[in-house]
Amino acid sequence: MIAGLDVGGTKVNALLIDPATGVVHARRRASSDGSGSELVDTIGSLVAQLDEAGSGSVDAIGLGIAGLASRSGVVRYSPNLPRLVEFPIGSSIESATGRPVVVGNDASTAAWAEARFGAGRDVSDFVFVALGTGIGVGVVANGDIVLGGNGFAGEAGHMVIDLDGPTHHTGQQGPWEYFASGSALGRLGREAAADGHFDAGLQAAGTVDALTGVHVSNAVAVGDAQALQILDEFCHEVARGAANLVMLLDPRRIVLGGGLTDIGEPLRAGVAAGLAGTVLGADHRPEVEVVMAELGADAGAVGAGLLAARRLG
Amino acid sequence: MIAGLDVGGTKVNALLIDPATGVVHARRRASSDGSGSELVDTIGSLVAQLDEAGSGSVDAIGLGIAGLASRSGVVRYSPNLPRLVEFPIGSSIESATGRPVVVGNDASTAAWAEARFGAGRDVSDFVFVALGTGIGVGVVANGDIVLGGNGFAGEAGHMVIDLDGPTHHTGQQGPWEYFASGSALGRLGREAAADGHFDAGLQAAGTVDALTGVHVSNAVAVGDAQALQILDEFCHEVARGAANLVMLLDPRRIVLGGGLTDIGEPLRAGVAAGLAGTVLGADHRPEVEVVMAELGADAGAVGAGLLAARRLG
Numbered sequence: 001m002i003a004g005l006d007v008g009g010t011k012v013n014a015l016l017i018d019p020a021t022g023v024v025h026a027r028r029r030a031s032s033d034g035s036g037s038e039l040v041d042t043i044g045s046l047v048a049q050l051d052e053a054g055s056g057s058v059d060a061i062g063l064g065i066a067g068l069a070s071r072s073g074v075v076r077y078s079p080n081l082p083r084l085v086e087f088p089i090g091s092s093i094e095s096a097t098g099r100p101v102v103v104g105n106d107a108s109t110a111a112w113a114e115a116r117f118g119a120g121r122d123v124s125d126f127v128f129v130a131l132g133t134g135i136g137v138g139v140v141a142n143g144d145i146v147l148g149g150n151g152f153a154g155e156a157g158h159m160v161i162d163l164d165g166p167t168h169h170t171g172q173q174g175p176w177e178y179f180a181s182g183s184a185l186g187r188l189g190r191e192a193a194a195d196g197h198f199d200a201g202l203q204a205a206g207t208v209d210a211l212t213g214v215h216v217s218n219a220v221a222v223g224d225a226q227a228l229q230i231l232d233e234f235c236h237e238v239a240r241g242a243a244n245l246v247m248l249l250d251p252r253r254i255v256l257g258g259g260l261t262d263i264g265e266p267l268r269a270g271v272a273a274g275l276a277g278t279v280l281g282a283d284h285r286p287e288v289e290v291v292m293a294e295l296g297a298d299a300g301a302v303g304a305g306l307l308a309a310r311r312l313g
Numbered sequence: 314m315i316a317g318l319d320v321g322g323t324k325v326n327a328l329l330i331d332p333a334t335g336v337v338h339a340r341r342r343a344s345s346d347g348s349g350s351e352l353v354d355t356i357g358s359l360v361a362q363l364d365e366a367g368s369g370s371v372d373a374i375g376l377g378i379a380g381l382a383s384r385s386g387v388v389r390y391s392p393n394l395p396r397l398v399e400f401p402i403g404s405s406i407e408s409a410t411g412r413p414v415v416v417g418n419d420a421s422t423a424a425w426a427e428a429r430f431g432a433g434r435d436v437s438d439f440v441f442v443a444l445g446t447g448i449g450v451g452v453v454a455n456g457d458i459v460l461g462g463n464g465f466a467g468e469a470g471h472m473v474i475d476l477d478g479p480t481h482h483t484g485q486q487g488p489w490e491y492f493a494s495g496s497a498l499g500r501l502g503r504e505a506a507a508d509g510h511f512d513a514g515l516q517a518a519g520t521v522d523a524l525t526g527v528h529v530s531n532a533v534a535v536g537d538a539q540a541l542q543i544l545d546e547f548c549h550e551v552a553r554g555a556a557n558l559v560m561l562l563d564p565r566r567i568v569l570g571g572g573l574t575d576i577g578e579p580l581r582a583g584v585a586a587g588l589a590g591t592v593l594g595a596d597h598r599p600e601v602e603v604v605m606a607e608l609g610a611d612a613g614a615v616g617a618g619l620l621a622a623r624r625l626g
Contacts, residue, residue, distance in 0.1 A: 163475040
């Protein structure tokens with residue numbers, strides 16, 4: 001058995017996973033203040049609980065983290081876990097638990113879970129695109145997860161697609177994430193509302209400033225025509241960045257994950273239509289499939305565990 | 314022994330290669346009209362010549378082609394070889410020669426040659442960027458070449474980096490190739506000359522319209538300050554696209570290849586400086602090395618041969 005953990009800023013979710021099947025046999029959860037030494041204790045305790053859950057003891061531990069995690073198990077950058085930066089969380093947990101530990105970016109680990117047991121299990125080349133507050137990407141090529149030289153691969157939300165575009169909170173001008181994340185969906189909703197083109201959203205939010213992506217999603221869910229128009233624009237922005245990934249990597253499939261997938265089929269269909277109209281040379285190549293991720297919110301933790309299992313040979 | 318062939322619009326270069334070392338033991342060349350049936354005969358004849366060159370017979374054949382070549386050995390798109398499109402060149406040569414054939418995009422095959430025996434031989438993750446008339450890219454991740462689901466990976470010159478940018482001959486607005494190919498170097502030179510900022514280039518070319526990237530390269534070679542300024546701007550454009558590749562793939566190294574590498578160290582240093590100033594989170598990550606390719610014009614053919622050798626198991 002392996003442990004896969006999703007380490008967030010305020011809580012840790014721990015799963016006991018059979019690496020041969022990806023099946024989750026037990027779950028434990030703890031709150032956390034996100035500092036290094038506290039996390040070592042918290043995770044040690046969670047692993048002990050999983051050991052005792054009755055399905056077999058933990059042989060290896062994988063951590064999925066939102067941020068840049070080096071292959072050596074040091075978090076180099078993480079807005080969600082600022083207190084963890086430069087702390088050797090991987091080796092510290094190895095010492096504390098006596099078990100091998102792998103630390104990875106949660107989009108990459110989620111992509112690996114989808115590759116093994118989810119929406120990418122039947123293809124060797126696909127890209128997982130997590131649409132949440134930002135954009136995280138996981139690349140699977142030649143049947144293997146691409147972690148990069150340092151373990152930092154998948155920061156495709158920071159790919160610049162509009163050199164003279166608006167300035168993002170990263171300081172970059174026109175990165176993909178500015179146009180196509182959950183934050184962007186909210187901005188598109190506010191822009192539409194301010195122009196008088198999103199009545200349902202404005203009514204639900206009260207003011208333009210209070211309107212977020214959730215209001216757009218909710219209105220899409222009931223078939224509001226103005227919300228569908230906003231979503232269509234949003235999907236086009238997702239597709240623009242995805243088209244760049246297709247040019248570079250030639251994936252068979254784009255797998256959409258992250259919180260925005262709650263929108264469901266209108267999102268998938270919109271991105272698929274946008275991609276078909278954006279990819280260069282569409283006459284010369286098979287259409288790239290756009291599908292929804294299958295493993296939901298567990299994917300990051302499951303994939304981290306599966307990567308740790310590989311360490312066992 | 315293996316045969317690696319570089320198939321161009323008007324000629325074919327064939328190399329006899331030892332797959333264990335990458336050493337080229339013989340070379341043969343033929344002109345070609347670029348049509349399918351003629352190419353089958355021409356390549357059959359070249360392979361027979363290599364068989365008889367005295368270093369051992371050809372066990373497998375690799376073709377490097379400028380364009381989209383499917384994994385099944387059909388060229389799907391190629392401005393250089395329009396008569397070859399949709400012709401099953403791979404299987405036809407297999408039938409004609411009785412040997413396994415692999416067909417690949419020349420940037421990907423060159424990247425694989427650099428991975429095995431050139432500037433990428435000591436790293437598992439790097440990106441090869443061929444700067445010529447256009448931009449071709451080869452991605453090496455986890456120590457393997459990324460060919461993509463169809464074999465079309467590496468078309469990074471068509472990644473859009475400026476959504477509202479100028480229209481390229483592909484019909485796209487603002488692809489990387491518009492800003493950072495050999496054609497772009499010529500355009501930057503003409504723009505500078507038209508503004509009175511490239512006297513040496515204007516003198517050498519006679520008129521602004523006659524000025525090309527070669528005039529910029531030549532002036533750089535003699536240390537012309539205005540040409541170095543143009544090159545600096547060009548290198549910044551190369552770096553902008555390369556930064557996107559770094560975000561997505563986290564390579565240890567960018568390997569520069571293609572005709573523009575004749576410019577030498579000023580190009581390498583300029584791209585390295587541009588990249589250091591463009592990559593997001595440079596404080597949190599080791600600097601990405603920028604180096605020159607080592608295998609020169611043979612790389613595409615050598616790498617195609619090496620990919621064919623893998624088919625032999």
